[in-house]
Amino acid sequence: MKIALVGNGNVASHLYEALKNKTEVYQVNSRTMENFPKGCDIAVLCVKDDAISEVSEKINELSPVIVHTSGSVSMDVLSPFASHYGVMYPLQTFTKGIEIPYNEIPFFIEASDKETEGKITEIASLISENINFCDSDRRKKLHLASVFACNFTNALFGISFDILKENEFSTDDIKPLIKQTVSKLDILSPKEAQTGPAKRNDIKVMQAHLDLLSNNSDLKEIYRILSSHISGT
C-alpha cells in the first residue's frame, strides 16, 4: 500500500515515524501538497478539524480513499470528496520530541465500506496491536472522555505547579505523587482510589484551602466544584 500522510504537525510526524520502515509512506505538506505520491492508495489526513474539508477537496483526485484521524469530526464530512473514506483515530497525545510506544496506541476505526475498513485496519495494524471499531457518535464520547482524562488533568497540573512555584517549591517534588496517582489506576478504580479533604468531607481543611485561594476567584470556583463533585454534596 502506498500511503500519503497529509499534515505538518505532530500527529503526521509520529505516524510517519511509526510507519516508515513498514510500508511505502510519504509525509505530505498539507498546504502545498508537496511530496504527494503518484498512484497513492490511501490518504490519511492529520490536519486540524477545521481543515479536513478543505484539504480533502484538494486531494479529491489524488487518492481513491480518504481517511481522517480526528476524534471529534464525523466520518461523513469526507463523503463529498471520496467514494471510499473512513476514520483512523489514535487515542494518544503526540508531542514533538517525546517518544511513544506506538504499538500500545489504541486505534478506533470507522469506514464507509468493508473494503475500506480492511485497508484502514491493515495500516493501523502496522503500528499497533490495539485496534477497535467505533462509529462517529461513540468516537465523540471517547474524545470527550479523553478531554477529561488528558486536557483537564493537564490544566490541574498547571494550577498545582503555579501554586508550587509561587511558594518556592520545586515542581519536581510533586511528580512522584502524580505518578503514584496514575499507577493506582492499574489496581483500583478512581472511586476506590479517591483520597483527600473532599473525600473525607473535611470542611475545615477545605475552608482553609479556599481562604488560601481567596485572591483568585477562578481557582476558588474550580476547587469548590471539584470538591463538591467528590464529596457528592
Place this chain on the structure above:
Amino acid sequence: MKIALVGNGNVASHLYEALKNKTEVYQVNSRTMENFPKGCDIAVLCVKDDAISEVSEKINELSPVIVHTSGSVSMDVLSPFASHYGVMYPLQTFTKGIEIPYNEIPFFIEASDKETEGKITEIASLISENINFCDSDRRKKLHLASVFACNFTNALFGISFDILKENEFSTDDIKPLIKQTVSKLDILSPKEAQTGPAKRNDIKVMQAHLDLLSNNSDLKEIYRILSSHISGT
C-alpha cells in the same frame, strides 16, 4: 533511635515497611496504644488530622518527642503535649498493597527546635534522599497544590472512566494517554503541554461536548469552568 509509629492506616504501614530494616521501629495501634515501646525516643503520628490532639494527649508521657505527618495541620497543635515536637510530611499518596519507591518520597520537615529537627531529619533520611524544610504555612500551600495534582486529577479520571464505561469502551484504552500526559511533564511545562478544544478555543467542539453532557449539570459545570480556565476566557 527507638521509634513509635502510631496509626493503623496506610501511612503508618508504609512508613513501617520503609523503616523496619533500618532502625528500631514499632507500629502502634492508635486506639489501644498496644505495642508502644518502653523508652521510646520519638513518636510519629500517622493518624487522621482530627485525631492528632487526642492521640498526642494519650502519649504525652510515653514519648519525649511527638511528630505528626499531616500536610494541613499546624505544628503548634502539638505544643500542649510535648516540649519537643515537629512535623514530618511525606508528599505521597499511600495505598494498601501498592509499592512505592520510598527513597524518592519528598519529605517536608518542621521542628520546635534544632535538636528535634536533627532527629526528624535522621528518621526521614533513613527512608528518602529528598529531605526539605518548610514551616506550617508553606506546608499548607504544598498540601493545596497536592489536592489539585492528585485528588482533583483522580476525580477527573473517575469522570472519564464513567463516560467510557457508559459507552462500552475499555478503561484500559485511555491509560496510555494518561501516562503520556504525565510523561510530558518531564519535558514541557503544563502550559506548553496543554492541548485540546479549550486550548484551541474550538467553540464548535466544546459546544458538542456540552450537548453530550446535557443530562448531567454537574459535569457540564466542571467542563465549562475548566475549559474557560484553559482558554483564558
